[in-house]
Amino acid sequence: xxxxxxxxxxxxxxxxxxxxxxxxxxxxxxxxxxxxxxxxxxxxxxxxxxxxxxxxxxxxxxxxxxxxxxxxxxxxxxxxxxxxxxxxxxxxxxxxxxxxxxxxxxxxxxxxxxxxxxxxxxxxxxxxxxxxxxxxxxxxxxxxxxxxxxxxxxxxxxxxxxxxxxxxxxxxxxxxxxxxxxxxxxxxxxxxxxxxxxxxxxxxxxxxxxxxxxxxxxxxxxxxxxxxxxxxxxxxxxxxxxxxxxxxxxxxxxxxxxxxxxxxxxxxxxxxxxxxxxxxxxxxxxxxxxxxxxxxxxxxxxxxxxxxxxxxxxxxxxxxxxxxxxxxxxxxxxxxxxxxxxxxxxxxxxxxxxxxxxxxxxxxxxxxxxxxxxxxxxxxxx
Ligand SMILES: Cc1ncc(COP(=O)(O)O)c(C=O)c1O
Numbered sequence: 001x002x003x004x005x006x007x008x009x010x011x012x013x014x015x016x017x018x019x020x021x022x023x024x025x026x027x028x029x030x031x032x033x034x035x036x037x038x039x040x041x042x043x044x045x046x047x048x049x050x051x052x053x054x055x056x057x058x059x060x061x062x063x064x065x066x067x068x069x070x071x072x073x074x075x076x077x078x079x080x081x082x083x084x085x086x087x088x089x090x091x092x093x094x095x096x097x098x099x100x101x102x103x104x105x106x107x108x109x110x111x112x113x114x115x116x117x118x119x120x121x122x123x124x125x126x127x128x129x130x131x132x133x134x135x136x137x138x139x140x141x142x143x144x145x146x147x148x149x150x151x152x153x154x155x156x157x158x159x160x161x162x163x164x165x166x167x168x169x170x171x172x173x174x175x176x177x178x179x180x181x182x183x184x185x186x187x188x189x190x191x192x193x194x195x196x197x198x199x200x201x202x203x204x205x206x207x208x209x210x211x212x213x214x215x216x217x218x219x220x221x222x223x224x225x226x227x228x229x230x231x232x233x234x235x236x237x238x239x240x241x242x243x244x245x246x247x248x249x250x251x252x253x254x255x256x257x258x259x260x261x262x263x264x265x266x267x268x269x270x271x272x273x274x275x276x277x278x279x280x281x282x283x284x285x286x287x288x289x290x291x292x293x294x295x296x297x298x299x300x301x302x303x304x305x306x307x308x309x310x311x312x313x314x315x316x317x318x319x320x321x322x323x324x325x326x327x328x329x330x331x332x333x334x335x336x337x338x339x340x341x342x343x344x345x346x347x348x349x350x351x352x353x354x355x356x357x358x359x360x361x362x363x364x365x366x367x368x369x370x371x372x373x374x375x376x377x378x379x380x381x382x
Pocket of ligand 1: 007067068069070071073098100145147148149175177178199200201208210
């Protein structure tokens with residue numbers, strides 16, 4: 001199988017699975033227990049937290065483990081909103097966030113918070129001027145994703161952070177779920193974002209593992225209450241094997257980043273040039289300067305499922321652009337926000353690369369896609 005759906009989820013690294021199994025087998029004790037087995041499990045947890053903090057250039061007690069990207073995003077959104085609502089109830093986000101932000105925003109709106117949604121341009125990039133205009137004294141949170149999961153647009157996070165910090169007291173949260181391990185992000189910088197969300201299964205770790213990291217002391221209301229784990233901010237017995245696996249995958253991803261990025265850039269440029277050969281029959285939604293591991297495109301008048309099935313018959317797996325969030329059949333909010341032409345908007349598909357993608361797989365995709373386009377043309381002419 002040629003798997004080109006790495007933005008939906010990734011195959012775990014072998015080493016990560018081995019670590020996960022070993023920790024489950026040998027260090028299964030509750031890390032909060034005071035007996036020796038608990039202390040040993042906790043030692044691993046502390047180490048995993050320190051390793052992630054080191055990679056993010058923050059402090060260990062600023063890193064909390066969650067059950068995934070959705071929880072990290074929800075936690076940042078509700079947690080900061082609830083903690084900061086004595087200062088104001090105004091929040092800024094964008095029209096093209098992941099549903100784990102947009103649905104949280106909707107819920108807060110129903111509770112009386114006011115949310116402004118920044119509109120992206122046709123390349124999916126927000127306007128920094130609009131961000132500055134929308135900031136107010138009572139803005140408590142700005143949440144902007146780093147890389148869009150549906151089409152790969154990269155937001156100007158460093159510049160946005162400067163504007164936010166110079167003009168407000170708002171916390172700046174960044175959904176870095178599609179960018180961590182693929183692009184670098186200046187988190188240690190005084191002028192950088194305040195909070196990052198990460199998800200394990202996007203970086204070849206395990207599903208159901210995530211991190212929410214803070215540049216400074218976490219200031220947010222817990223979502224989950226109970227035993228007071230994770231510095232009293234996220235109750236629930238910590239999944240030590242998940243945490244250790246996450247730390248391992250994160251290290252491997254960061255180590256491999258320069259080499260991987262080179263490959264992604266090569267494949268992205270190659271595929272942009274390849275799709276251009278089809279003239280106006282193929283529309284590429286991903287901007288050339290977007291994240292190189294995501295490439296979204298659409299064939300004129302063709303429903304996405306038809307192409308997905310045709311590729312699948314030849315063992316190539318790709319997905320609709322929003323496959324990581326749901327099996328939705330309606331046009332995605334991102335495609336709507338970008339005003340994609342009606343002839344293309346119902347067929348947007350996404351190729352996304354990961355650590356296991358190879359040159360041969362990209363070549364095979366092109367050959368199969370060319371054959372399918374020929375078949376479709378032939379069928380149309382008959
Ligand atoms: C940008 C982005 N944010 C959030 C999520 C949610 O992460 P998770 O699947 O770990 O809940 C995803 C993927 O589904 C995503 O691509």
